[in-house]
Amino acid sequence: MSQLDPQALFMVVTTIVVGVVIVGGCIATTLMEGRAVVAAFENMARQPSVADRISGLIFVTLAIIESAAIYALLICLILLFANPFASLFR
């Protein structure tokens, strides 16, 4: 097996880690968002009188849950563009 130079190895490892992080973060967030939406819709069907309030709240709640995925994205962006350890491999 030929020897990779350290910078190329660093790039490969970073790319793989970023892929894993973004997939994991998105899957977990989407599953939980799905649960929230199911609960909201069930209760809207059960009590149509409060459907307006629920539909207003669910937008805000989903945006807040989605920030978990955004944090994963931010970590990925830091790893890709502003990695503090990148200078060690130059």
Add this chain to the structure above:
Amino acid sequence: MGVEEVFPHVVFRPFGIPIQDTVVQTWIIMAVLIPLAYVAGRNFQIRPSRWQHLVELGSEFISKLIKLQVGRHIDGLFELLATLMLYIAVANLLGIIPGLRAPTRSLNTTIALSIVSFLAVQYFGIRERGLWRYSRSLAEPLGCILPLNILGQISRTVAMTLRLFGNVIAAEIMGQVMFKLMPLLAPLPFTLLSLITGVLQALVFTSLTVVFIADAVGRMERKETEEKG
């Protein structure tokens, strides 16, 4: 890939102070919004014009938000929320104009916005309840919970910053990458998605601010006014 174009860069440095392009875009928004707000507030009639309907729709929305969360009138709260909402919505949507980008894609802009929100929470809390009662409410129900409350106040401010920043920069980067891959039609769905998330994030930022302020000015007073009204 040219993704680096998305990140803010220094445009010019008068007197050695670096000015980033996000600041210039903020100036553009100010130059548009301030005269617009001045014109919108004049010539209100009993029989509203089309333009007045639009202004009333927006202000009624924010009044409803305050009524739902706080339950009573607080001086200055409406103005703060309307300004936050207008500025963030316009700033997030600025990226769809060719040649301009959303100023909220810089972490500095969103930090400034959430510091305003954080200080507003302290200001309204102290003004409505008094310094002593407000500080004591941070230590309720137990004294040992005080550090946790302070930590919570700081961490939710940081969370607001990162949420707005992450959403906007994700939309900008997706648009840029799709533009580089296939400039014709491919960025269009992502631009449409960024329209929704831009307005939604402005709404989320405003609602979180009003929830925190409602928390700071106290729930006891809120119940009393509900029973009265």
